[in-house]
Amino acid sequence: MLTQQPRNGRAPSVKDVAAAAGVSLGTVSNVLNRPAVVSTATRERVERAMADLGFVRNESARQLRAGTSRALAYVMLDGGNPFFHDVAEGIETAAEDADLSLFVCNSSGRSEREAKHLDRLLQQRVQGILITPVDPDAPHLADLAQRGLPFVMVDRFSRAGGHCSVAVDDVLGGRIAVEHLIDRGHRRVAFVGGPSSIGQVRERLQGARAVWAEFGMPEDDLIHLPTEALTVNEGRSAGERLAGLPSRRRPTAAFCANDLLALGLLQHAVTAGLRVPDDLAIVGFDDIDFAAAAAVPLTSVRQPRQELGRTAARLVLDEATNPDHVHEQATFVPALVARASTGTVRR
Amino acid sequence: MLTQQPRNGRAPSVKDVAAAAGVSLGTVSNVLNRPAVVSTATRERVERAMADLGFVRNESARQLRAGTSRALAYVMLDGGNPFFHDVAEGIETAAEDADLSLFVCNSSGRSEREAKHLDRLLQQRVQGILITPVDPDAPHLADLAQRGLPFVMVDRFSRAGGHCSVAVDDVLGGRIAVEHLIDRGHRRVAFVGGPSSIGQVRERLQGARAVWAEFGMPEDDLIHLPTEALTVNEGRSAGERLAGLPSRRRPTAAFCANDLLALGLLQHAVTAGLRVPDDLAIVGFDDIDFAAAAAVPLTSVRQPRQELGRTAARLVLDEATNPDHVHEQATFVPALVARASTGTVRR
DNA sequence: TGGTGGGATTGAAATGTTTCAAGCGTCGTG
DNA sequence: CACGACGCTTGAAACATTTCAATCCCACCA
Structure with missing residues (x-):
């Protein structure tokens, strides 16, 4: 490592290196930026000086010069x-x-x-x-x-x-999630997500609704459970609201606007003694690693x-x-x- | 916002601001760093010039000067x-x-x-x-x-x-985790974690062993299931190894070196049809948010x-x-x- | 009226790097 | 021997900011 410590408070500069190596400061710069143009002997001398002094380029100065x-x-x-x-x-x-x-x-x-x-x-x-x-x-x-x-x-x-x-394509993402649920035989589905000021939430819901309508399902059977944020906590609280619905209105599946919501919902379901997916199927969005790692591995819409x-x-x-x-x-x-x-x- | 765009390639500098405001560049610097010393009229003029030009301090130059x-x-x-x-x-x-x-x-x-x-x-x-x-x-x-x-x-x-x-204090962390399991009546416990090149893993295990011995438990009944990393995947694979143990050797509880391992283990347990905590109790370490959010909320050793x-x-x-x-x-x-x-x- | 004090402003120096035109030697060629 | 070419090195300028001693100007006072 550095043999010599010029700890006079200031880090060594090209100028110090130049002095130590007995060359001009332009040469030191050449060693750094265009090593090919400098002779082997000089280069080695400069490199040794740099090592001895523990020289480290000053990025601000470079940047200032480079613009x-x-x-x-x-x-x-x-x-x-x-x-x-x-x-x-x-x-x-x-x-x-x-x-x-x-x-x-x-x-x-x-x-x-x-x-x-x-x-x-x-x-x-x-x-x-x-x-x-x-x-x-x-x-x-x-x-x-x-x-x-x-x-x-x-x-x-x-x-x-x-x-x-x-x-x-978030609309498409919403479509494939809900289409998957319809495929699995679900006829009453919740969309969990909010606030709708978030473009993604709107679009995923829009896709969900579009495919729902295309399959000829009654509009009322796609239930929007709004949340205040896309967090695990909000997912849990959506679960509570979902459980509070009268049983003939209660969805058999939920499509969550992201995986955090889905994980929260899953936790609530398990705690409440619901079997997933038999009592409640869940689809998330993003496919974060924790989705695959959940106790009941989460189906999710994968973003690359x-x-x-x-x-x-x-x-x-x-x-x-x-x-x-x-x-x-x-x-x-x-x-x-x-x-x-x-x-x-x-x- | 900026009314005037001097887009001649170069971002406006204090010099440009000074010229625009009809003052010296020292004054501009004063406005930035010691607004109190400059007269209100000048200050306002300079500030307007800065706004007009869309001036942004160049951090590299500041830094170069400041050292x-x-x-x-x-x-x-x-x-x-x-x-x-x-x-x-x-x-x-x-x-x-x-x-x-x-x-x-x-x-x-x-x-x-x-x-x-x-x-x-x-x-x-x-x-x-x-x-x-x-x-x-x-x-x-x-x-x-x-x-x-x-x-x-x-x-x-x-x-x-x-x-x-x-x-x-990781040794202490290991102690309280295992003491908790002993309290809960567990008499055969696994420690899941590795590689032991990681200091934490060693110390948590050390704490676990110490308290195990203090309670007079047979050394063989604290089983070390080593892992290659502290990840969810490794937790899952540890779960498989655990399930493979002969039933009279199989632990009723596992203390994992971190929460990711614990989540992986939990997933494996649930997938394999084990009830947590009845068939297998699990303690993690770190208390990340996902620990509380797991389907079966994880007991964990909290780090602040x-x-x-x-x-x-x-x-x-x-x-x-x-x-x-x-x-x-x-x-x-x-x-x-x-x-x-x-x-x-x-x- | 001359002097003084002080508030406001100025100009130059300094920071560390890169670039580039110019300089310096040396060697080879004519 | 002179000249050019070439390889290597040099020194100065430029980048944008901050600081600080110096200057300027004005008002006030004696």
């Missing part, structure tokens, strides 16, 4: 939901391939935190921003676009269209989480580097993953 | 485990209070990724690093210490002691996750700012949270 950072950022909506972690991993692999760092931020669903993060990222001069926004129409997002900073919405569609976005992230990163990089970039709304097709929670056919 | 960044970093071990996310949240609240940003990195248990992250963070000149290391004795960690960069180990104890650390994070951040900040800082090994006391998975007393 831009070597980083992307992802602002996620809910760090507590593993879904977003998986998306982040997809982004990170793509960022790594492009030799960029990734700053991961978490807005925790709070708009002011989101704005704060964005502000910081702007100050850092990140090359591009990926975001799953609290509110796709928030003014601070429009700001980004106006600034010309490459950014893409992840898991949300833009209505304005001044940027790229990456998401799955990592793929979503990778594509988003690809798009933001294209926008950042390609002058002919055109905005793109990448849509993925969700797929049903059938597991035990909808395992049997009702007669 | 240090305004950020902390947390390198977590496994982003897929919600435990670490909760720790990160604790850190973030503390960082926010100190008006610092937090860079969250994920080593995913891979040492080379960890090293890469650390290298980047060094280049960024972060004020301090919090880390749950893959290997507490890795040379790149010793490097950090030697560089004098404030860092603290989170959820791990250092043996070397050249730095702070924050963790719970956010508190762990907050304390770690406090310590690293102290090391960064207080010249009289002395390294501290903060220890928290784990607590048993009893839920349904150990709910009944065996006779």
Whole structure:
């Protein structure tokens, strides 16, 4: 490691390295950035000096000179939901391939935190921003676009269209979930999810209703149980409301707007002594790892989480580097993953 | 928002603002950093110019001048485990209070990724690093210490002691878990966890064995089912091995080294038709939210996750700012949270 | 009227890196 | 021997910000 410690408070700079190696500071820079142009002897001398001094490049100075950072950022909506972690991993692999760092931020669903993060990222001069926004129409997002900073919405569609976005077809997701339940013989189904200010929730419900109608089912037999958030707790409380319904109105299956709700609902059902899927079948959405890991493995509508992230990163990089970039709304097709929670056919 | 777009490729700088407001660049800097010394009229003029131009401070230049960044970093071990996310949240609240940003990195248990992250963070000149290391004795960690960069180990104890650390008493955690099972009448118990290269696993097992011996139980009746990792999958496979034991050797309860293992084991048990807790009681460790959310809510040994994070951040900040800082090994006391998975007393 | 105090503003220096035109030697060729 | 070419190294400029000593200007006072 470092043999010499110039701990005079200040970290060693190229200048120090240059002095130690007896060369000019331009040469040190060449060793770092264009090793081919410097002679072997000099290079080795400089490299030894760097090792001895424990030299570490100062990224701010590089960045200042370069005018831009070597980083992307992802602002996620809910760090507590593993879904977003998986998306982040997809982004990170793509960022790594492009030799960029990734700053991961978490807005925790709070708009002011989101704005704060964005502000910081702007100050850092990140090359591009990926975001799953609290509110796709928030003014601070429009700001980004106006600034010309490459950014893409992840898991949300833009209505304005001044940027790229990456998401799955949520209407279709709703359709396949409910079609699966109809297939399994269910004739009274609950849709659990809310608030409807969230675009996804609306679209998944819309898909559910569409396919319900297409199969000629009575509108009233698709019951919407609204929730205040997409959390396990809310899923549990939806379970209570569901159990409170008069038995002739009580659904035999529930389609939840995401897996956290589904897990909460599952827990309530088990606690209440209901058998899943016999008394109540459950379908979730996202297919997070915990869905497969549940005591009764959850049927879920799978989103290609990592793929979503990778594509988003690809798009933001294209926008950042390609002058002919055109905005793109990448849509993925969700797929049903059938597991035990909808395992049997009702007669 | 910004009325004027100087999109000549370059973001507006203090110099541009100064020109637009008809003042010197020193004055602009004063408006930003010491608003009190500049007259109201000038200040307003400058502020308007900033708004018009859409001026955003360049953090790299600030940082270059200041010599240090305004950020902390947390390198977590496994982003897929919600435990670490909760720790990160604790850190973030503390960082926010100190008006610092937090860079969250994920080593995913891979040492080379960890090293890469650390290298980047060094280049960024972060004020301090919090880390749950893959290997507490890795040379790149010793490097950090030697560089004098404030860092603290989170959820791990250092043996070397050249730095702070924050963790719970894992031996005690193992004790209370197993004591709880003994209380509930269990006389044959499995410890599920591994690899034993992980300090935590060793210590939790050690605590388990200690209390087992103190209660005068035969050593052979505490059965170690080793796993290759602390994951749901490994928990499932441990379940299979457990089911394969001859019935007179088969434990009536399992203490898992973390909640992911416990969830996997629970899933296997339910799938295999075992009743939890009657046929098999289960205790986890960490008390992540998904433990409480399981179909059979999991009894778990709670770590104060956010508190762990907050304390770690406090310590690293102290090391960064207080010249009289002395390294501290903060220890928290784990607590048993009893839920349904150990709910009944065996006779 | 000259001087003083002080509030407001200024200009230059400094931070660490990269880039690039220019310089320096040395070697080979004519 | 002169010249050009080539390989390597150099030094200065530029990036955006902050700080601080110096300056300016005005009002007030003697």
